[in-house]
Amino acid sequence: MKYVGFVWKNVWRKKIRTSLTILSVLVAFLLFALLSAIGYAFKSGADAADAERLVVIDKVSLINPLPIAYRDRIATTEGVRSVTYASWFGGYYQDPRVQFPQFPVDPYEYFSMYPEFEIPRERLDAWANNRQGAVLGRELAEQFGIEVGDRMPIQATIWTKADGGRTWEFDIEGIFENEDPRSSSAFLLFQYDYFDEARAFGKGTVGWYVLRVAPGSDPVQVGNAIDAQFANSPNETETSTEAAFAQSFAKQLGNIALIVTLILGAVFFTLLLVSGNTMSQSVRERINELAVLKTLGFSDGAMLGIVLAESITIMLIGGLLGLGIGWIVVQGAAQAMGACLPGIFLSPQAMGTALVIMLGAGIVAGIFPAVKAMRLSIVDALARA
Amino acid sequence: MSEILATLTGVSKSYRKGKETVEVLHNLDLEIPSGDFIAIMGPSGSGKTTLLNLLGGLDKPTSGTVRVGDAEISSMSNNKLSHWRSANIGFIFQFYNLLPVLTAQKNVELPLLLTSLGGKERTNRAQIALDVVGLGERARHYPRELSGGQEQRVAIARAIVSDPALLLCDEPTGDLDRETADEILKLLQILNREHGKTIVMVTHDARAAGYANRSMICDKGSLEHREAT
Ligand SMILES: Nc1ncnc2c1ncn2[C@@H]1O[C@H](COP(=O)(O)OP(=O)(O)OP(=O)(O)O)[C@@H](O)[C@H]1O
Ligand SMILES: [Mg+2]
Numbered sequence: 001m002k003y004v005g006f007v008w009k010n011v012w013r014k015k016i017r018t019s020l021t022i023l024s025v026l027v028a029f030l031l032f033a034l035l036s037a038i039g040y041a042f043k044s045g046a047d048a049a050d051a052e053r054l055v056v057i058d059k060v061s062l063i064n065p066l067p068i069a070y071r072d073r074i075a076t077t078e079g080v081r082s083v084t085y086a087s088w089f090g091g092y093y094q095d096p097r098v099q100f101p102q103f104p105v106d107p108y109e110y111f112s113m114y115p116e117f118e119i120p121r122e123r124l125d126a127w128a129n130n131r132q133g134a135v136l137g138r139e140l141a142e143q144f145g146i147e148v149g150d151r152m153p154i155q156a157t158i159w160t161k162a163d164g165g166r167t168w169e170f171d172i173e174g175i176f177e178n179e180d181p182r183s184s185s186a187f188l189l190f191q192y193d194y195f196d197e198a199r200a201f202g203k204g205t206v207g208w209y210v211l212r213v214a215p216g217s218d219p220v221q222v223g224n225a226i227d228a229q230f231a232n233s234p235n236e237t238e239t240s241t242e243a244a245f246a247q248s249f250a251k252q253l254g255n256i257a258l259i260v261t262l263i264l265g266a267v268f269f270t271l272l273l274v275s276g277n278t279m280s281q282s283v284r285e286r287i288n289e290l291a292v293l294k295t296l297g298f299s300d301g302a303m304l305g306i307v308l309a310e311s312i313t314i315m316l317i318g319g320l321l322g323l324g325i326g327w328i329v330v331q332g333a334a335q336a337m338g339a340c341l342p343g344i345f346l347s348p349q350a351m352g353t354a355l356v357i358m359l360g361a362g363i364v365a366g367i368f369p370a371v372k373a374m375r376l377s378i379v380d381a382l383a384r385a
Numbered sequence: 386m387s388e389i390l391a392t393l394t395g396v397s398k399s400y401r402k403g404k405e406t407v408e409v410l411h412n413l414d415l416e417i418p419s420g421d422f423i424a425i426m427g428p429s430g431s432g433k434t435t436l437l438n439l440l441g442g443l444d445k446p447t448s449g450t451v452r453v454g455d456a457e458i459s460s461m462s463n464n465k466l467s468h469w470r471s472a473n474i475g476f477i478f479q480f481y482n483l484l485p486v487l488t489a490q491k492n493v494e495l496p497l498l499l500t501s502l503g504g505k506e507r508t509n510r511a512q513i514a515l516d517v518v519g520l521g522e523r524a525r526h527y528p529r530e531l532s533g534g535q536e537q538r539v540a541i542a543r544a545i546v547s548d549p550a551l552l553l554c555d556e557p558t559g560d561l562d563r564e565t566a567d568e569i570l571k572l573l574q575i576l577n578r579e580h581g582k583t584i585v586m587v588t589h590d591a592r593a594a595g596y597a598n599r600s601m602i603c604d605k606g607s608l609e610h611r612e613a614t
Binding site: 002005006009010012288293294295296297298299300301302382383 | 434438441443444463464467468469470471472476478482484485486487491495496498499504507543
């Protein structure tokens, strides 16, 4: 502890050089923070997925609707315990830049399909009894300052109403929560019946089906059975587990993630070169001072420690700043694009990993100069001065 | 005869230069009484610095033994030597060798970092050492804000702060003008006479040597006593 001031002074011996090094560390860790938050979003979608839940979409494209008539046929397929449906509404509240999903669904079916979402029973009943009712996730309720009893107009970007209007007014009847931190509750649910009746086109269709397999049934077999039923129909289906469904979103970005990982690797490699160079310059230009320290009685171990501490300090300053800025950016991104990327989150594990990388990179960048300082011959170094 | 602080017995030191071996010190015997102030003179390259390095445990003799106080330092491990130096030897160099990133106060405090003293006590002792060398007012100045003579005073404060018995000075006035040199030499004299420090000082300057109790000439690997002036 008593060396802290000393190490700190030495770190700032060349202010510009140190600042530039810290800046490069900062950028590397900022990148790391952003990347792991995005990676977390993809992974969490799959992690939070329920293995017994299957999603049925149109075989050609996720955005092609499926007939509502499929509901009963799916429900009677062997191995299916329950089924419900949802659609993509794609509207916004007040500010078109603030995106979040809205899904027209069946109130009771939806909440029994997703037991991880919690809503008080009387709120659910109230919603089911109000055709224009809607329920909102806690995150959004807090973000928009909306409470039960408020009226929430949503501007449609796809679904105009039969009367030509684009504004869908909803009475907020309840707020639901999601205790699982890996997945988001940042969306709005409203009644499919109202949606289907009021929309100008597309009546009698849903976006996708969600079903739960009966205990003991093999989800893969059930999925195949469903797809076989609709083979050669105008709307062939593709049934997959929820995890696979979540990952199919991520797949499109998979290659990008690989490229970014490679870039990140290159950035960290460069980072080691930059900071390693900074440290060896810093040691080289004060051989004499280091020899004096040894003369005064600083042990070999102390010399090693002092140089390593400088290297680690530089990593920690830059790394923690980068992580801090990354955290702020991720918080902002979670608010602004919670819809396209729910669950974007800088996890404690990612921060822990970053911390380990900081310490590791500090040691790697500092070890050669530190050993040089440790092995320094006092007599030679002072004779040279 | 007063107590002996340091003893060199049959000390030789040679360096290898390529294939040749150069013997710098040859079978040297020397006793340094406690409380003495010795000046060592001699031509360049005669081994004066080498002798100081051996006395201060910065280097080891090729043969022979070096004993300081009750420690035989020629056979100590490097780690033990580091520790021993911090408590027993004060070094003063020609070019002061202060750390530029630290204030005078912090420079003087450096050797105390190796002790178990707390922060407050370290600050106190550093302040006292600076007061002794007459630079109490400059505690917060950085080396670049001090004159050469002042820098050397700070270096002396750093050498005495952990209260070592032996001060080793390698041309401490070599870089100073005559007047400033005299001030530094007077300070060393005070440390010797009033604070009981044993001092071994290498110098090229006969006037400087005059401040010591006695002088020795180092030449061709051996030491000769010379009458005090
Ligand atoms: N580490 C070393 N390796 C090889 N030779 C050395 C080494 N240190 C000193 N020498 C040689 O030993 C001899 C004595 O050197 P030393 O520094 O002790 O001389 P000095 O009397 O202090 O000289 P000066 O008055 O110039 O300071 C010189 O010839 C020098 O070249
Ligand atoms: Mg010399």
